[in-house]
Amino acid sequence: MSAPILVVAEGSDGRLGGPTLESISVARTLGGGPVIGFATGRAANELASDFGRFGVDRVLIVPNLGSDAVPVGVHANAVAFAADHVGADTVLFGGSIFGRDLAGHLAVRWNAAVATGVIDARRDGAIVEVRRPVFGGRATETRRLEGPHVVLAIRLHAFAAPSEDPGTPLVDVVVPPPVLPALLAPRRTSVEPSTAGAGPSLGDASIVVSGGRGVRAAENFQLVEELAASLGAAVGASRAVTDAGWRPSSFQVGQTGRSVSPQLYVAVGISGAIQHLVGMLSSRVIVAINSDPSAPIFRVADYGIVGDLFQILPALTAEIRRVRGS
Amino acid sequence: MVDFSLSADQESLRDLARKFARSDMAPHAAECDRTPRFPEEIYRKAYELGLMNLNVPVEFGGSGLKVFEQCLIVEELAHACGGMTTSVIANCLALEPILLGGSPEQQERFLKPFCAEYNFASFGLTEPSGGSDAGGLQTRARREGDHYVLDGEKCFITNAPHASLFTVFATVDPSRRTKGITAFVVPRTARGVSTGKDEEKMGHRASSTSTVRFDGVEVPVNDRLGEEGEGFSIAMRTLDQTRTPIGALATGIAQAALDLAAAYSLKRQSFGKPISEHQAIQIKLANMAQAVHAARLLTWQAAWTIDQGGKGTLESSIAKCFASDSALHVADEAIQTFGGYGYMKEYPVEKLLRDAKLTQIYEGANEIQRTVIARELLRRYA
Amino acid sequence: MEIVVCIKPVPEAETRLRVAPDGRTLDPEGVKFVLAGYDESALEQALLLKESLPGSKVHAVAYGPAPRTEEVLRAAVALGADLATWVEGPPGVGGDPVAAARALAGAIASVPHDLVLCGKQAGDDEAGIVPPALGELLAAPDFGSVVDLRWDTSASRLTFLRSTEAGGERWESPTPCVIGLQQAWNDPRTAKLPNILKSRKATITKRPMESAPPGPRSEPAKFELPPPRTGARMVEFKTPEEAAQKLVRILREDAKVFP
Numbered sequence: 001m002s003a004p005i006l007v008v009a010e011g012s013d014g015r016l017g018g019p020t021l022e023s024i025s026v027a028r029t030l031g032g033g034p035v036i037g038f039a040t041g042r043a044a045n046e047l048a049s050d051f052g053r054f055g056v057d058r059v060l061i062v063p064n065l066g067s068d069a070v071p072v073g074v075h076a077n078a079v080a081f082a083a084d085h086v087g088a089d090t091v092l093f094g095g096s097i098f099g100r101d102l103a104g105h106l107a108v109r110w111n112a113a114v115a116t117g118v119i120d121a122r123r124d125g126a127i128v129e130v131r132r133p134v135f136g137g138r139a140t141e142t143r144r145l146e147g148p149h150v151v152l153a154i155r156l157h158a159f160a161a162p163s164e165d166p167g168t169p170l171v172d173v174v175v176p177p178p179v180l181p182a183l184l185a186p187r188r189t190s191v192e193p194s195t196a197g198a199g200p201s202l203g204d205a206s207i208v209v210s211g212g213r214g215v216r217a218a219e220n221f222q223l224v225e226e227l228a229a230s231l232g233a234a235v236g237a238s239r240a241v242t243d244a245g246w247r248p249s250s251f252q253v254g255q256t257g258r259s260v261s262p263q264l265y266v267a268v269g270i271s272g273a274i275q276h277l278v279g280m281l282s283s284r285v286i287v288a289i290n291s292d293p294s295a296p297i298f299r300v301a302d303y304g305i306v307g308d309l310f311q312i313l314p315a316l317t318a319e320i321r322r323v324r325g326s
Numbered sequence: 327m328v329d330f331s332l333s334a335d336q337e338s339l340r341d342l343a344r345k346f347a348r349s350d351m352a353p354h355a356a357e358c359d360r361t362p363r364f365p366e367e368i369y370r371k372a373y374e375l376g377l378m379n380l381n382v383p384v385e386f387g388g389s390g391l392k393v394f395e396q397c398l399i400v401e402e403l404a405h406a407c408g409g410m411t412t413s414v415i416a417n418c419l420a421l422e423p424i425l426l427g428g429s430p431e432q433q434e435r436f437l438k439p440f441c442a443e444y445n446f447a448s449f450g451l452t453e454p455s456g457g458s459d460a461g462g463l464q465t466r467a468r469r470e471g472d473h474y475v476l477d478g479e480k481c482f483i484t485n486a487p488h489a490s491l492f493t494v495f496a497t498v499d500p501s502r503r504t505k506g507i508t509a510f511v512v513p514r515t516a517r518g519v520s521t522g523k524d525e526e527k528m529g530h531r532a533s534s535t536s537t538v539r540f541d542g543v544e545v546p547v548n549d550r551l552g553e554e555g556e557g558f559s560i561a562m563r564t565l566d567q568t569r570t571p572i573g574a575l576a577t578g579i580a581q582a583a584l585d586l587a588a589a590y591s592l593k594r595q596s597f598g599k600p601i602s603e604h605q606a607i608q609i610k611l612a613n614m615a616q617a618v619h620a621a622r623l624l625t626w627q628a629a630w631t632i633d634q635g636g637k638g639t640l641e642s643s644i645a646k647c648f649a650s651d652s653a654l655h656v657a658d659e660a661i662q663t664f665g666g667y668g669y670m671k672e673y674p675v676e677k678l679l680r681d682a683k684l685t686q687i688y689e690g691a692n693e694i695q696r697t698v699i700a701r702e703l704l705r706r707y708a
Numbered sequence: 709m710e711i712v713v714c715i716k717p718v719p720e721a722e723t724r725l726r727v728a729p730d731g732r733t734l735d736p737e738g739v740k741f742v743l744a745g746y747d748e749s750a751l752e753q754a755l756l757l758k759e760s761l762p763g764s765k766v767h768a769v770a771y772g773p774a775p776r777t778e779e780v781l782r783a784a785v786a787l788g789a790d791l792a793t794w795v796e797g798p799p800g801v802g803g804d805p806v807a808a809a810r811a812l813a814g815a816i817a818s819v820p821h822d823l824v825l826c827g828k829q830a831g832d833d834e835a836g837i838v839p840p841a842l843g844e845l846l847a848a849p850d851f852g853s854v855v856d857l858r859w860d861t862s863a864s865r866l867t868f869l870r871s872t873e874a875g876g877e878r879w880e881s882p883t884p885c886v887i888g889l890q891q892a893w894n895d896p897r898t899a900k901l902p903n904i905l906k907s908r909k910a911t912i913t914k915r916p917m918e919s920a921p922p923g924p925r926s927e928p929a930k931f932e933l934p935p936p937r938t939g940a941r942m943v944e945f946k947t948p949e950e951a952a953q954k955l956v957r958i959l960r961e962d963a964k965v966f967p
Contacts, residue, residue, distance in 0.1 A: 069877070072850065072851075072852075073844060073850065097872055098872075100836050101836070101839075101888075104806075104809075104839065104841045105840040105844045107806050107841060108844035108845055111924060112924050113804075113806075113926045114806060115835075115926060116835050117834055134834055138933070139931060139933050140931075140932045140934070141733075141929075142928070142929040142930035142931075144926070144927050144929045145924070148924065150924075182847065182848065186849045186880065186881035187880050191875065191877050191878075192869075192878065201873050201875065203872075207966070231966070250855065255745045258890075259834070263965050264959065264965040264966070278721060278831065285965050287955065288940060298940045298942075299937055299940075300937055300940075301939075302940060302941065303940055303955065303963070304940030304942045306942065307951060314948070315952035316952040316956070319952035319953055319955075319956050323956055334775070335905070338779075339901065339904060375899075375900050375901055376901030384902065
């Protein structure tokens with residue numbers, strides 16, 4: 001019997017989030033032992049039953065980490081303990097900031113080979129072979145991870161959610177050993193909503209609409225935001241926009257901003273400097289709207305419209321509203 | 327032993343210039359050309375980064391670079407904008423006479439406060455009646471006790487509307503021709519100094535150029551560089567130092583033209599394939615590449631000669647003349663590669679042609695360079 | 709405050725990527741390496757803190773092979789780092805980030821360090837493993853994706869804003885602490901020419917390469933470039949309305965990005 005695979009949950013409102021569902025899919029196709037869920041925090045029990053929805057029949061939970069908000073090292077302590085408790089040889093995290101930070105910790109704490117941003121994983125005897133985009137999606141590398149343990153963080157949106165297979169899992173409460181006092185000293189003082197306005201946040205949105213220099217002025221950015229709203233998309237911007245102060249730097253997509261990989265990326269008035277491209281190239285479908293037919297963005301886009309964004313955007317927003325409204 | 331590789335030190339200087347050129351100059355090049363606009367914020371940053379007084383020794387607050395390193399920097403800057411580069415490096419030309427002809431006391435007194443802040447200086451040699459015939463200049467300097475009185479007009483003076491300091495060449499006696507020419511340092515604030523309107527130029531439009539008038543300007547004898555009659559020699563030795571960087575400036579423009587043309591040729595389709603696959607375009611690009619390559623190597627060799635202590639008159643004249651002629655030719659061919667688009671102001675290549683043109687004219691017109699080359703050449707056969 | 713900044717040389721953004729002859733990694737031949745983007749932000753952050761806290765020192769630490777690792781350390785000194793330590797690493801590219809973290813932690817543990825700053829990830833491997841692994845190795849709390857970091861002198865605590873999927877979280881933490889920076893809210897400065905010349909003569913403390921302990925391994929097996937993009941399929945139209953209708957139809961029916 002192969003060693004189990006531990007899938008670490010993240011969720012809100014007691015439901016497993018997209019990143020965790022994607023890791024369940026990976027755990028199922030990776031090959032190896034049974035899939036065991038892991039959840040922490042006050043909602044651990046609800047998350048555990050949600051695991052049951054996808055056929056995971058055993059879940060370990062740590063309902064109390066000492067506080068709702070603890071540094072990631074405290075989570076790593078709990079995950080490592082749970083992984084050893086069930087004799088797992090593989091731990092999977094979703095494609096979130098939390099998952100990736102935890103993966104780096106666990107690699108050291110649990111003595112594991114690690115890869116993040118994984119878009120494909122398969123087991124080959126004692127080795128796990130993973131593929132992952134590098135250089136901002138301009139290349140893909142395959143790495144061979146050799147255990148005893150393997151830790152993977154999945155890339156967001158790279159896998160579909162698993163099919164449902166409802167059941168009631170067996171839930172065990174485990175109690176990890178205490179952590180160093182220094183790890184409990186930091187305090188979260190407040191949680192701020194996304195500064196990117198209404199709609200989903202850039203990091204996990206499945207559609208992103210970004211504006212660039214071609215938008216010409218802060219007040220015109222509204223056109224970009226209206227298009228985003230019609231699509232239920234997050235709003236991004238090129239560096240030219242955040243440098244000009246039209247939008248805060250939290251909107252920036254690119255080399256020194258956010259990297260995004262949505263299902264659809266719409267680049268409006270963005271010429272396509274490499275510093276921007278490396279932040280969005282791994283999007284599944286890229287649409288570019290630009291008045292300059294020679295703009296480099298058209299070389300990486302799947303679909304292009306050469307035209308005046310001040311005319312195209314209102315028409316596009318209206319058309320999407322019409323289609324979605326019906 | 328000949329070695330064409332750059333040292334790590336030289337590469338780091340070139341990287342600095344390249345970074346500044348790409349991120350600070352290039353994004354504003356088209357706008358400053360079109361408006362036109364003298365982009366003070368860019369020049370101020372160039373000063374703060376140490377890119378403005380390249381030839382002034384470190385002890386006076388400059389960067390203390392040899393001509394070779396100056397050339398590496400100038401080529402990178404010019405790749406982004408020839409006009410801005412002209413304004414950034416004009417201080418080198420204006421201050422060189424103080425380095426060559428000034429006493430230690432004068433160097434300390436003029437260079438230290440000047441380099442300690444963001445300042446422009448202008449080199450005042452050319453006059454409305456003639457540029458190349460420096461021996462025939464008309465601006466008069468009359469000695470009156472412990473000072474001179476300057477009267478006359480200089481024209482096409484780079485950065486003059488913004489300059490706080492001028493190095494001025496005037497004659498104490500026109501009948502003595504070159505032997506009467508004398509160099510002075512004149513602050514902008516001296517009574518009787520005035521500058522004309524900003525000239526409307528064909529290219530280098532981010533740079534600023536005007537006339538400078540001297541109406542009874544009193545200049546203390548202490549502010550004369552060298553002796554009376556040494557001015558012509560100071561001016562010629564100055565140009566020997568600064569001519570080579572102009573070759574580098576032209577090389578930068580030519581490289582930009584080649585880069586644009588080559589990239590465009592891969593993208594632009596005609597007869598069902600990229601025009602880069604047509605032999606006519608390939609031959610064009612190959613010839614352009616040869617010109618750029620040769621221009622750079624001539625510039626490097628001239629700079630190396632000067633840095634080794636040689637006079638470098640022949641080498642620097644060849645480099646400046648060849649590189650500037652090449653820049654015009656390569657920019658012209660880049661426009662031809664772009665076809666109709668190249669002729670449009672919306673595309674960046676026509677600016678390169680306009681900017682390249684000046685490099686054939688200023689800091690010694692190419693006709694003068696050829697005269698010098700021929701003279702140096704024939705002397706070896708006489 | 710003793711601030712350590714971990715920096716990494718990565719191929720500059722404009723690099724034309726090619727596959728190495730063995731097919732396993734990027735071909736580093738002829739590639740220009742520069743200070744990684746987020747690391748530049750981390751260094752800028754360190755310099756800003758140093759300037760606001762008299763008596764502080766910034767110590768740049770890098771792991772990797774010659775000459776590129778030494779070169780980025782010199783670049784850090786030119787920007788204002790006071791000290792530089794180079795932990796020699798194996799040649800080539802595509803190394804294991806955990807090995808890098810172990811090498812860096814070894815160097816950091818032997819010098820004063822109140823605050824350890826890193827870029828949240830490097831632009832080449834995009835692993836993002838070094839900052840949390842350093843937290844674990846140095847037994848210090850660590851936080852990634854930090855966008856705003858300050859030192860609260862009266863409370864002797866760091867205060868910072870983390871960017872998360874849901875928005876932001878404000879935290880405060882005593883030192884020592886490891887921070888992975890997402891982005892500087894100030895533009896990273898450019899080194900001045902005189903400082904570049906001085907940095908060429910600066911002392912770089914070199915720590916010898918340590919042989920990797922036996923244990924888990926992550927090795928590059930294959931490096932692939934996507935097939936060249938054919939360029940966008942252009943939407944032909946006469947009116948903006950027609951462009952909108954055609955694009956929406958394509959997105960629904962061909963690309964299937966929304967119903």
